[in-house]
Amino acid sequence: MSLTRRLFGGAAPTALRATSLGYLGPEETWSWLLFGKNTQVRKLLTAAAVVICGAMATGAQAQATGDLGLVVERATGSLLVVDQSERASLGRIEGLGDLSHASLVYSPDERFAYVFGRDGGLTKVDILERRVVKRVMQAGNSIGGAISDDGRYVAVSNYDPGGVRVFDAGTLEMVADIPTGSKTIGLVDIPGTRFVFSLWDAGETWIADLSDVPPQITKITGMGKNPYDALVTGDGRTYIVGLFGEDHLTALDLWQESPAPRTILPGYAEGREGLPVYKMPHLEGWALAGTDFVLPAMGQHEVLWVDARTLDETGRTPTHGQPVFAMSRPDGRQVWVNFAHPLNDTIQVIDTLTKQIIHEFKPGPGVLHMEFTPRGREVWVSVRDVGRVMVYDTETFEKLSEIAAESPSGIFFTARAHKTGL
Amino acid sequence: MSLTRRLFGGAAPTALRATSLGYLGPEETWSWLLFGKNTQVRKLLTAAAVVICGAMATGAQAQATGDLGLVVERATGSLLVVDQSERASLGRIEGLGDLSHASLVYSPDERFAYVFGRDGGLTKVDILERRVVKRVMQAGNSIGGAISDDGRYVAVSNYDPGGVRVFDAGTLEMVADIPTGSKTIGLVDIPGTRFVFSLWDAGETWIADLSDVPPQITKITGMGKNPYDALVTGDGRTYIVGLFGEDHLTALDLWQESPAPRTILPGYAEGREGLPVYKMPHLEGWALAGTDFVLPAMGQHEVLWVDARTLDETGRTPTHGQPVFAMSRPDGRQVWVNFAHPLNDTIQVIDTLTKQIIHEFKPGPGVLHMEFTPRGREVWVSVRDVGRVMVYDTETFEKLSEIAAESPSGIFFTARAHKTGL
Numbered sequence: 001m002s003l004t005r006r007l008f009g010g011a012a013p014t015a016l017r018a019t020s021l022g023y024l025g026p027e028e029t030w031s032w033l034l035f036g037k038n039t040q041v042r043k044l045l046t047a048a049a050v051v052i053c054g055a056m057a058t059g060a061q062a063q064a065t066g067d068l069g070l071v072v073e074r075a076t077g078s079l080l081v082v083d084q085s086e087r088a089s090l091g092r093i094e095g096l097g098d099l100s101h102a103s104l105v106y107s108p109d110e111r112f113a114y115v116f117g118r119d120g121g122l123t124k125v126d127i128l129e130r131r132v133v134k135r136v137m138q139a140g141n142s143i144g145g146a147i148s149d150d151g152r153y154v155a156v157s158n159y160d161p162g163g164v165r166v167f168d169a170g171t172l173e174m175v176a177d178i179p180t181g182s183k184t185i186g187l188v189d190i191p192g193t194r195f196v197f198s199l200w201d202a203g204e205t206w207i208a209d210l211s212d213v214p215p216q217i218t219k220i221t222g223m224g225k226n227p228y229d230a231l232v233t234g235d236g237r238t239y240i241v242g243l244f245g246e247d248h249l250t251a252l253d254l255w256q257e258s259p260a261p262r263t264i265l266p267g268y269a270e271g272r273e274g275l276p277v278y279k280m281p282h283l284e285g286w287a288l289a290g291t292d293f294v295l296p297a298m299g300q301h302e303v304l305w306v307d308a309r310t311l312d313e314t315g316r317t318p319t320h321g322q323p324v325f326a327m328s329r330p331d332g333r334q335v336w337v338n339f340a341h342p343l344n345d346t347i348q349v350i351d352t353l354t355k356q357i358i359h360e361f362k363p364g365p366g367v368l369h370m371e372f373t374p375r376g377r378e379v380w381v382s383v384r385d386v387g388r389v390m391v392y393d394t395e396t397f398e399k400l401s402e403i404a405a406e407s408p409s410g411i412f413f414t415a416r417a418h419k420t421g422l
Numbered sequence: 423m424s425l426t427r428r429l430f431g432g433a434a435p436t437a438l439r440a441t442s443l444g445y446l447g448p449e450e451t452w453s454w455l456l457f458g459k460n461t462q463v464r465k466l467l468t469a470a471a472v473v474i475c476g477a478m479a480t481g482a483q484a485q486a487t488g489d490l491g492l493v494v495e496r497a498t499g500s501l502l503v504v505d506q507s508e509r510a511s512l513g514r515i516e517g518l519g520d521l522s523h524a525s526l527v528y529s530p531d532e533r534f535a536y537v538f539g540r541d542g543g544l545t546k547v548d549i550l551e552r553r554v555v556k557r558v559m560q561a562g563n564s565i566g567g568a569i570s571d572d573g574r575y576v577a578v579s580n581y582d583p584g585g586v587r588v589f590d591a592g593t594l595e596m597v598a599d600i601p602t603g604s605k606t607i608g609l610v611d612i613p614g615t616r617f618v619f620s621l622w623d624a625g626e627t628w629i630a631d632l633s634d635v636p637p638q639i640t641k642i643t644g645m646g647k648n649p650y651d652a653l654v655t656g657d658g659r660t661y662i663v664g665l666f667g668e669d670h671l672t673a674l675d676l677w678q679e680s681p682a683p684r685t686i687l688p689g690y691a692e693g694r695e696g697l698p699v700y701k702m703p704h705l706e707g708w709a710l711a712g713t714d715f716v717l718p719a720m721g722q723h724e725v726l727w728v729d730a731r732t733l734d735e736t737g738r739t740p741t742h743g744q745p746v747f748a749m750s751r752p753d754g755r756q757v758w759v760n761f762a763h764p765l766n767d768t769i770q771v772i773d774t775l776t777k778q779i780i781h782e783f784k785p786g787p788g789v790l791h792m793e794f795t796p797r798g799r800e801v802w803v804s805v806r807d808v809g810r811v812m813v814y815d816t817e818t819f820e821k822l823s824e825i826a827a828e829s830p831s832g833i834f835f836t837a838r839a840h841k842t843g844l
Contacts, residue, residue: 066839191799374840
């Protein structure tokens with residue numbers, strides 16, 4: 001799609017395709033109808049229309065949003081707006097503060113993104129207008145957020161002050177403050193206008209039901225020592241907490257009336273010395289690969305396979321380094337893994353059926369994140385230290401494109417708007 | 423979102439919010455800068471700009487597309503463009519020919535829909551411009567289609583002449599003709615630019631790989647007598663064929679090098695007289711409900727539960743009538759079922775954990791289709807004979823809205839662009 005089509009959606013009158021005052025084409029028809037033979041007035045009118053409509057084009061973009069995305073530029077506090085179909089960047093949104101370890105979610109219509117900065121900033125951006133709509137400093141130190149299934153509420157989990165704050169997605173006015181007395185992590189949305197999150201200090205998981213305000217809170221104790229991150233399955237049913245201080249994970253079946261903690265993968269590192277952890281693995285990257293979950297092991301050079309139904313371990317695959325993200329291609333046939341410093345220049349690809357590594361390559365230093373196109377045909381990879389997002393075909397592993405970006409980290413495609421728990 | 427915001431994306435200069443020539447506000451600034459104190463010229467310029475930019479607004483819409491959808495109006499050969507967030511219709515696209523039993527798929531950017539009419543018409547429509555882009559009569563009688571995972575190709579399965587034809591998604595030029603010598607049904611897309619479809623007369627399933635043109639065809643024989651419809655699981659792995667002449671279904675594991683037909687649910691109606699089939703059940707409505715598939719039984723008043731991993735039967739739920747669609751809410755917690763004539767005024771809702779019916783209601787005569795919002799919060803229901811699409815909350819079952827439509831049948835939300843096999 002050409003830039004002109006992108007700006008005007010292919011529907012603009014010919015006049016709008018002019019980029020200088022020197023082009024006076026069919027648009028003169030308008031002024032002719034209104035002002036007859038007064039040539040000077042007609043030309044002036046036409047020129048003015050081009051200027052004004054041109055100004056309009058710098059505002060909202062007449063384009064579909066299904067293949068767009070945002071790339072977090074952590075060093076500059078900006079977002080790069082990208083287009084999957086064109087494998088190109090369309091523009092930049094600036095002024096988002098500290099975007100180290102930032103993440104974001106989308107409104108149901110894919111127009112707005114809510115960006116969660118490490119500095120406690122919550123920023124609403126308009127992708128079509130490419131601008132910050134509103135920005136609030138909602139806490140001193142925050143760690144991720146979620147949007148409710150009805151699109152009404154955005155929730156943020158905070159370290160300081162510890163807890164969750166919930167905001168109106170339209171105005172960013174705070175609608176609920178849920179202090180926990182603990183650093184709060186692993187915040188996800190589940191069906192029924194509900195959020196689930198965990199308490200690092202207290203070893204608890206809370207469910208906040210926002211069907212009414214103030215929210216109704218359900219507290220589940222005994223989750224384990226120091227939950228550091230969590231995931232929920234795509235159906236919103238199984239919530240799994242990673243524990244920093246223990247040699248297992250804890251799962252909850254959220255479909256039960258009273259969900260009870262269940263230990264899974266007990267002693268997964270038993271008898272082996274834990275390696276120093278340079279980078280906490282992420283659990284959000286999870287997806288179902290065939291019949292199993294794939295989880296990055298903490299402090300080990302391996303990924304763990306877990307039967308999605310029984311939650312029993314089904315295998316391990318040794319890897320190049322300590323995995324940070326172990327992400328399943330949307331069809332589950334492949335798992336892509338990146339690694340912690342100092343081995344973060346490498347990606348390994350694992351085949352789900354055989355659990356064997358089928359491909360390994362080095363995109364460059366500082367591979368921070370990977371995002372699949374929604375049907376898995378391509379994967380986009382942030383390579384921070386070379387200032388590039390690389391695009392690969394997941395079948396051939398061929399590199400399809402490179403896109404310049406300032407210290408890129410998280411990549412988020414708009415199709416996330418339609419998923420639970422991302 | 424107001425209509426003005428919808429049209430201009432909230433970014434238009436104030437001038438563009440004027441709806442008549444009588445409003446001459448801040449936009450005068452532009453003309454003042456250009457033409458100084460010549461009041462008459464300034465006013466004329468402003469008026470012209472309003473007219474021209476107003477005309478632009480009747481073309482492409484500056485709006486996000488993530489919460490849009492299309493409703494097939496079968497009697498009038500038109501499509502209603504709908505907005506999930508507003509629970510409203512935005513406009514109509516006309517001139518699509520015979521839309522009885524029509525279905526459609528979306529381009530990856532959610533801008534274009536490809537509509538498959540029963541009359542063999544393939545129509546490409548632009549949702550933002552709300553118009554037909556191109557229409558070709560590609561066969562005499564067709565029955566559904568699919569779009570490849572890379573968005574490049576649209577395929578249509580035909581009864582007459584029997585086979586599949588593949589078109590360039592941009593131009594609708596035919597790129598491959600695959601005659602089968604049989605009525606062809608159950609066409610789906612799977613990863614790797616591939617399509618899968620089945621032959622009613624020959625009892626075969628074919629896989630067409632469009633990585634190169636002409637396509638490479640793999641033929642699998644022995645699927646059973648008269649396949650009438652098929653589904654593929656969301657991961658593109660398991661293809662299940664319904665058989666009109668036999669008392670079982672047949673499954674393929676497409677992840678295997680040489681997929682072999684496997685009989686599932688053998689003798690599911692054994693010892694019971696088949697009822698007259700007024701309406702063939704649809705398998706496309708399938709989704710994973712918890713750990714099981716749910717399938718409408720052919721010629722019986724029940725739905726069948728099948729373990730998604732072993733493909734063994736796990737239960738049956740007696741229903742109000744012969745099920746047409748048994749559709750899982752996106753989180754899998756509920757299954758919504760509608761029924762064949764003459765019981766097609768009713769919907770039943772089944773709880774996945776208990777397999778029990780938890781809700782039954784009568785939206786009105788001619789309940790033809792149901793579509794969930796992507797995260798399952800609402801369901802939209804076509805009620806043909808009252809000319810309404812009804813919107814319900816899936817938690818409270820409360821009716822949230824009614825939208826007028828001409829004999830509505832299929833409802834298709836744009837989030838389908840990001841799914842395999844729909």
